[in-house]
Structure formats: structure tokens, C-alpha cells
Amino acid sequence: METKANGALQVADPLSRTHVRIGHIKFTNALPICHFLDRSDPEIEFLPGAPSELNAWLADGTVDAGLCSSFAYAYNADDYVALRGLSVSSRGPVGSIFFFSKRPLEELNGCVVALPTISASSSNLLRILLAEAGITPSKYVTLEPDLPSMLEQAEAALLIADDALYWSVQDHGCHLYDLGEEWNVRTGHSMTFALCAIPKRLVRENPEKVRKIHRFFLEGKRKGLADMDAVIAEATRMLGQTEEFWRNYFNKLRYDLDEEWAVGANAYFDAAYRHGLIPKPAKVELWGDEE
Numbered sequence: 345m346e347t348k349a350n351g352a353l354q355v356a357d358p359l360s361r362t363h364v365r366i367g368h369i370k371f372t373n374a375l376p377i378c379h380f381l382d383r384s385d386p387e388i389e390f391l392p393g394a395p396s397e398l399n400a401w402l403a404d405g406t407v408d409a410g411l412c413s414s415f416a417y418a419y420n421a422d423d424y425v426a427l428r429g430l431s432v433s434s435r436g437p438v439g440s441i442f443f444f445s446k447r448p449l450e451e452l453n454g455c456v457v458a459l460p461t462i463s464a465s466s467s468n469l470l471r472i473l474l475a476e477a478g479i480t481p482s483k484y485v486t487l488e489p490d491l492p493s494m495l496e497q498a499e500a501a502l503l504i505a506d507d508a509l510y511w512s513v514q515d516h517g518c519h520l521y522d523l524g525e526e527w528n529v530r531t532g533h534s535m536t537f538a539l540c541a542i543p544k545r546l547v548r549e550n551p552e553k554v555r556k557i558h559r560f561f562l563e564g565k566r567k568g569l570a571d572m573d574a575v576i577a578e579a580t581r582m583l584g585q586t587e588e589f590w591r592n593y594f595n596k597l598r599y600d601l602d603e604e605w606a607v608g609a610n611a612y613f614d615a616a617y618r619h620g621l622i623p624k625p626a627k628v629e630l631w632g633d634e635e
């Protein structure tokens with residue numbers, strides 16, 4: 345909030361704020377980009393959140409820019425560009441997006457499937473993968489990401505990020521499917537789960553601010569990838585597990601977004617459109633240089 349000359353309060357317009365408000369993913373998958381983001385800059389304010397929160401904050405202007413679900417970008421592709429060089433992607437297994445099923449996937453026709461409240465990309469990817477495998481659940485229910493309670497209400501449940509990492513190594517007794525792997529086997533493509541979206545309006549009206557945000561995230565990523573020991577120490581502090589566990593996990597992930605990685609994201613957007621999950625066809629529109 346800012347105070348007008350006459351003393352009345354008004355909500356700050358993101359374009360007129362001198363400082364920048366940035367949303368970033370609070371889970372371990374984004375640590376290589378987010379752990380080293382410079383928190384000391386007084387002009388940059390951070391809002392850590394789950395993907396579903398970040399998607400909403402970006403859409404309603406609570407944040408100027410931020411990592412969000414690639415699906416949220418695709419849903420509003422006319423309004424956003426994607427910062428070059430920044431994503432959470434995998435080519436094959438992702439290691440933290442798992443579908444836990446009480447029975448083999450091909451036996452899920454007519455069953456209830458639970459989706460986690462915090463996801464957009466992976467939930468819609470699961471809908472696509474099941475539909476393309478000819479599987480029609482009786483319904484999808486969206487629930488808090490807790491495996492035991494999800495499986496009380498459904499035959500199978502999707503978890504993402506830290507919840508998926510945690511439950512995948514417990515004694516869950518389920519068939520386990522990695523969605524990055526399932527997508528890659530079906531299509532041959534990489535998958536981009538998160539990217540850094542910027543409203544086109546901000547690019548038009550304040551490109552300097554966008555350049556600052558871009559440099560800021562790229563610098564975080566450069567430092568993170570150069571010091572994976574520190575990233576792994578932070579992941580261990582957050583969730584436990586061994587150094588080897590984290591090294592193996594982070595080796596699966598890629599944080600780049602260029603024309604080559606956009607091929608997989610665009611294939612996902614095409615599939616989302618084909619399945620009626622987004623209102624219009626969408627493409628990744630890359631902004632900026634990587635340096």
C-alpha cells in the first residue's frame with residue numbers, strides 16, 4: 345500500500361513500484377536457482393510459495409514476476425513471456441513427480457484419482473497421460489498433498505516436489521510412476537514443469553525492471569550450479585536424506601530454457617490444448633539473453 349498526497353491509501357501499481365516483488369518456489373526442486381538469490385538487495389522482495397500460489401500471485405499482480413507452473417504460463421500465454429535460461433525441466437525421470445497407484449495404471453478405468461492442491465503442470469500432465477493411455481477415471485478430486493489421506497479417498501494419487509520426494513522413499517506399497525519418464529517414453533520429449541514468467545505489460549512498460557529480474561535469477565542459478573554442495577546441504581537441512589540421494593536427484597533436473605528445451609514445453613502445451621485443458625494453442629515466447 346502507498347499513501348497518496350491527500351492521505352488516502354491506494355494499492356501500489358507494480359509498474360510504479362521502484363522495488364521488485366518476486367515469487368519463487370519454496371521446494372527443493374528449485375534450490376539450484378533459488379538458494380543463492382541475493383536476499384540483501386533492499387529493492388527486491390521475495391514471496392516463497394507453492395506452485396499454485398505462485399500461479400495465482402502472478403495472475404493477480406501480487407508479484408511482478410516469478411517461477412510458476414509451465415501450465416499457468418500456457419493458460420495465459422497471450423499475457424506472458426518466459427525468461428530465457430530459467431526453468432525446472434527434465435528429459436526423462438524427474439524424480440519428484442510421482443503417481444502412486446494401488447493398482448497398475450492400465451487398471452484405473454472408472455477409479456477415483458487424487459490430485460494435489462499445489463500443482464498445475466503435473467496435474468494436467470497426468471490427465472493427458474491417462475487420457476492418451478485410454479484410461480478414464482470416474483473422477484479427479486483435488487486434495488491436500490498427503491498420501492495416506494489421498495489414498496483413503498482415491499485409488500491413486502499424484503504428489504509433487506517435497507511431498508513426492510518424501511513419500512517415494514516410504515513403505516507405501518503402491519505402483520510408482522514418474523511423470524517425467526512417462527511423458528518422455530510416450531512422446532520422446534523433455535518436460536518443463538516450471539518457468540519464469542513475466543507479464544508482457546511489464547516488458548512493454550518497464551524493460552529495465554525485467555532485465556534486472558532476469559539478471560537476478562540467472563545469477564542465482566549460476567551460483568547454485570557452481571556450488572551444488574551448498575545446494576545439497578540446504579536440501580538435506582530441509583528434508584534429510586543422504587548426499588548421494590540429492591546428487592542423484594539434482595542430476596535428473598535441468599534448469600535451462602532455450603529453443604531446444606522449448607520443443608518439449610511446446611509439445612506439452614499442444615497436448616494440453618488437444619485435451620481441452622487450455623483455451624487456446626500456446627507457445628513458449630523466450631525473452632532476453634542468457635548472459
Ligand SMILES: C=C(O[C@@H]1C=C(C(=O)O)C=C[C@H]1O)C(=O)O
Nearest residue numbers: 413440463464465466505537538
Ligand atoms: C520438478 C517439479 O516440478 C514442479 C511442478 C509444478 C507443477 O506441477 O505445477 C510446478 C513447478 C515445478 O517446480 C517438482 O514438483 O518437483
